[in-house]
Every structure is written in C-alpha cells, then in structure tokens.
Amino acid sequence: MSYLTFDSEKKFDLVAIGRLCVDLNANEINRPMEETMTFTKYVGGSPANIAIGLSRLGMKTGFIGKIADDQMGRFITSYLEKNEINTDSVITDKTGAVTGLAFTEIKSPEECSILMYRDNVADLKLEPTEVSEEYIKQSKSLLISGTALAKSPSREAVFMALEYARKNNVPVFFDIDYRPYTWTSEAETAVYYNLAAEKSDVIIGTREEFDMMEKLLNLEESNDQVTAERWFSHNAKIVVIKHGGDGSIAYTNDGKSHRGGIFKTKVLKTFGAGDSYASAFIYGLMHDYSVTEAMRFGGASASIVISKHSSSDAMPTVEEIKGFMETAEEVLQKA
Ligand SMILES: Nc1ncnc2c1ncn2[C@@H]1O[C@H](COP(=O)(O)OP(=O)(O)O)[C@@H](O)[C@H]1O
C-alpha cells in the first residue's frame, strides 16, 4: 500500500531546506571535550546530512539554504557539489553572518553530546523571498527540518516552502530535529513545530521531540498512538516515532502500526543515527518499499553511520546497506 504519491516527471527526487553547517567531530574518543585536542571537519546540519544520505543512495537532490561568505561556506558548497547535490538555491549571505559549528564530544559510545556555536549564523538568515516556487515545483518531495523554524527570517522561509509544496502537490517530510539551544521559549517552540507538522505528510521525530510538541496541550495521557493520531486529521499520512536503540514505530493514516527493530553494531557514537535513518527511510518510501521495509532500511543505514566517525561523510550506498543487512544481527521490536 502506497501512502504517498510522487510525480515521476520531476527533476529532483527531494529538495531539502534548512541548515548547512560544519561538524567538528572529536578525534580522541572516550574523552570529555575539555581534554579533546583535535577534531575532523565534516559538512553537517541535519537536513544537509539527510540530503547527502539520499544522494549517496543515488537520489537526485537539491538544497535551499544560506551559507556564510567565507572559507567554511565555500567548503560546504563544494562538498555538496562533489556529492551531486544541486546548489542553485544555496545563497551566500552578505551581512557578515557565520557558519554554524557543532563540536562533538564522544565520552563513550552511549555518552555523546554536541556543543553548538550558533550566534549570528547564516542558515537562519534565509529570507522567504529567496525560496523559489519553481525550484520546489521541480521536486518529487520537500524535506523540512524543525531547527530552521527557530528564528525569523528562516522561519518564514520554511513556511513559504511549505506553502509552495502544498500548492504544487509536493509531499512534505518533516524531521522534527529539535535542538533546544536554538530556541528561547517552550511555548514558541511548540507552537511553530505544531504549525509545521499540520502541513506535513510524513512526520519523523523521537519520543522526546513529540513530548516537547505536546507539553502545552495538557493531554490526559499520551503514548505513541495518541501522538500519531493527532496528525491524521491534518495532512499526515505517516508518523514515525524513534526510540533510539529500542527501534522505532510508524503509524499510518489507515489505522495501522508498523514496528522497526534495529541492527546490532559496534557503536562509536550515537549522533547521526536520526539523519541516516531518515534518508534511507525516505529512499525506501520513494521506491515503493512497504513502511516496515523502509524502516528496516533506515535502521540499517543508522547502524552503519553510528559505527563510523562522521554523520555526513559516512552515509552509505544502497549496496552497502543491502550487504550490511545480509550479515548483521537484527533485533526485532516486540509487538
Ligand atoms: N544503539 C543503536 N544500535 C542500533 N541502531 C540504533 C541505535 N541507536 C539508534 N539506532 C537506530 O537509529 C534510529 C534513530 O535513532 P534515534 O536515536 O532514535 O534518533 P536521533 O538520532 O534522531 O535521536 C533508531 O530508530 C534505530 O533504528
């Protein structure tokens, strides 16, 4: 059963909108940040990682975003181009804004954290007038990511993109991607997340992220099913709730639920799991996989990425994922 319709005539499989940043991942693992001396530079930012993941899977992708007019900005554009991501809608900031940086700390495979430098970042300066309807119209799908809603004008740019997608029947994937440090108030956060989710066809988030969206609603009780069902009266066809090493569960607007287990792996660090899961899951849905098969594919991709050092550069190809699935131990989630 297919829950989404993608127009095969379109030039792009997916266009992503949001942040293009730089990750500086600790080279010295099992060490706190205070004692970490060297880092490796990668392109980062959740929607950038997802677009890179899809491109590695052979999908035609494009990006709408804003980069700093400096060496870091140029590093990002050239990496996207090397990965065959169209950059026609990547705009260079002219106000002196800088590239967002994410320093990662790997204290142990289970204890990872991110230290973000996000003052005056170029990605949040994307203007609604810089979002092209024509560009979105040329794509089979649009990916939005919640962090871009944190501030104006990037917030309005995302709502413009949503408007163009809806107007042109382009299905929208919404990765909640909640980064508390980019937001100032809980109410503002929940309001904008809920407004974007209402307009989305597929919503992907962790249990904690959905809890944040529900915090102000005074629900008598919530669980994954209650969470998902709220969105089916709007535009959602699929809602995915991720539970880290316990796998994931998806609900569909025909009343069904679908369980996703995990593949065992030697975890190096936990970040990058969500982005690799999203890219391979989207790939699966766009290739007519069942929801369960798309979740398995997502879980396998996540398993590969968390065993490697980066979130973006480690994104696997279809062959790598399929090969991994043949040999890795799968842990199914209990019904
Ligand atoms: N320790 C782990 N071992 C194997 N797979 C994992 C592990 N942690 C996460 N995953 C996979 O990655 C997916 C997304 O992880 P999760 O941590 O929930 O998202 P996020 O990175 O967005 O917080 C999970 O549904 C699971 O398939």
Ligand SMILES: O=C(O)C[C@@H](O)[C@H](O)C(=O)COP(=O)(O)O
């Ligand atoms: O999103 C960022 O700005 C940082 C990412 O590039 C980083 O690799 C990361 O945190 C990925 O997170 P996840 O996939 O949500 O685990």
